Amino acid sequence: MNTTGPGDKGLRLIPFRGLRYVPERVGSLAAVTSPPYDVVVRPDGLHHLESADPHNIVRLILPQAATPVERHRQAARTLGRWLAEGVLAPDAKPALYVYEQRRGELLQRGVIGALALSAPSDGIVLPHEDVMPDVVEDRAALMRATEANLEPLLLTYRSGGEAGGAADAPEGAGTSGVIERTVRRPPLLATTTEDGFGHRLWSVTDPGDLAEITEDLGHHQALIADGHHRWATYLRLRDEHTDHGPWGYGLVLLVDTARHPLQVRSIHRLLHRLPVGRAVEALAGSFRVRTIEGPLPEALDALAGAAASGNAFVLAGDGRFHLVDRPDPGLLARTVPADRPAAWRALDATVLHSTLLDHVWRIPDAPEHIAYIHDTAAAVDKAERDGGTAVLLHPVREEVVRELARQGVMMPRKSTSFGPKPATGLVLRSLTLD
Structure with a gap:
């Protein structure tokens, strides 16, 4: 993926106070997580997740009720109740989060944060698939009701061989350097989900580390790997708020695929x-x-x-x-x-x-x-x-996806599935805390 030049406007990721499950209030962290909402196979997978734990995140991302309006209200009520009961709690300080997924030889690491939403014409975040308006409307109504980003999008950028990117920085510098240093510390949480993936999460609050990530990512643009409908939802909700505020940012996971190549599935x-x-x-x-x-x-x-x-x-x-x-x-x-x-x-x-x-x-x-x-x-x-x-x-080859995205050409909806996808439920973003 091409980068923006030094001094140009690139990716801007800011810390936020993550909402996370309180381990003592749930059966296990693995039991409250879920795949992204559009990967859950309904009704079988939905029922399986609902029965795994009464606080499974699927009750927020795929609430069940007779009408869409009631579904969204139910999700908002559930989120409010879990916060009041201490099932979910915000972290004390705003942070970026290093996130690791591992299964066998497969290792993926990236950074979760609140990404400044840019206009499509800016070319900072590149979609590659069309979206379905009814899905965008449903996701927008859910976000309005809950006032929260319930699951991160998966975005990729490439540092290797790109002028101004992390590959040109000294070893251990840039976003990758912060990640390498951070994973040597004990994580905030560690769990293994039933698909065999181990998940670990760390917070990054040190001003020097945050500045290093800001400087590095400011040279890059990103490709949407997973979450086109949620990205379109972010942009719609930002435009609904004239002052933007917290609605001017959206929860994302950024992965450098020069270091951690993603798998592309159909x-x-x-x-x-x-x-x-x-x-x-x-x-x-x-x-x-x-x-x-x-x-x-x-x-x-x-x-x-x-x-x-x-x-x-x-x-x-x-x-x-x-x-x-x-x-x-x-x-x-x-x-x-x-x-x-x-x-x-x-x-x-x-x-x-x-x-x-x-x-x-x-x-x-x-x-x-x-x-x-x-x-x-x-x-x-x-x-x-x-x-x-x-x-x-x-599956489509990743090179084809990237080249079409660079040209601004949208692929037919649901053409690709990049992975591994982040587990939903490990960290949420409330728009009322920012």
Whole structure:
């Protein structure tokens, strides 16, 4: 990712008084955490998290009630009650937070803070995916009701080989230097979640360390890796407040992917009302379709092989897997918009939405027709149980994502899933404390 030049306006991360669970008031820190709201598979995952602990954070990020208005009010009441009861408490001093995730050989470290929200035209924070207005409105209503940022976005920047970045600084300097020094101290919290990830969190309050991070990040721009809807929500709420104040900042985790590369995974589609048989039948003459009896890893290997030479998908939901590839070039020419860069036109998600969903299957991109599911096995399982079709995609290369973002070209919504994602519930930001 390019940096801004010395003296230019770049990323500005400020300390805040983090809201954190009081360990003595909950069963365990692991039991009150959750994946990000859009990764929770509902209803199964939601019920699992709700039953893990009565104070699980999912009761704030995905409250359950009869209407949207009541859901948001319920989240606000729950947050207020937990604060009054001492289940959650603010830290004594404003801080930035070093956050570590580790599982086996995978190690990711970054800094959590309140990021100054910049206009899209400034090019400081680069989105790469379109958003769904109804989701943004729901998240905005929830933030208005709770007056809190309940979970951090995941943003990435790159220091390696960039003029003015941390890679040019002396060893142990810049944001990475502060992180390296901080993790030698005992953490504020440490827990291991059921997915096998260990999580540790430290506070950074030393003025010298904070100044070092400010100077370093001021040379960088960032890519939104996870949280496009929440970013759009931040910007909407900032614009609603003329004086901005605490609404001029949003909770983020910043990770230097030159030091800690992220994994890029696909987000799959579940077509609720389209059985696999009808989906396959409609592809006749437009795509090549081959049946793979399974298991799922074999189908994914076949998808990877086919995706190396062109657009490819796997359809599932009838106990088998159907590899779909070699689209008719004439069909693509007629259905894929021609006013975008070649890299965008060649994306599997572009072909899926422009050609398959809009033209071949004629399925509206609405929640009653399409669900977006991160977990591959869960997508297949739900399709088989519900009689729908799971459309499995191969991941997009990170280089493609970055290049399109630099050009200001939006990928189709839910095109990528960067990870590991920060656990929700380890640190929250109240807008009434800032």
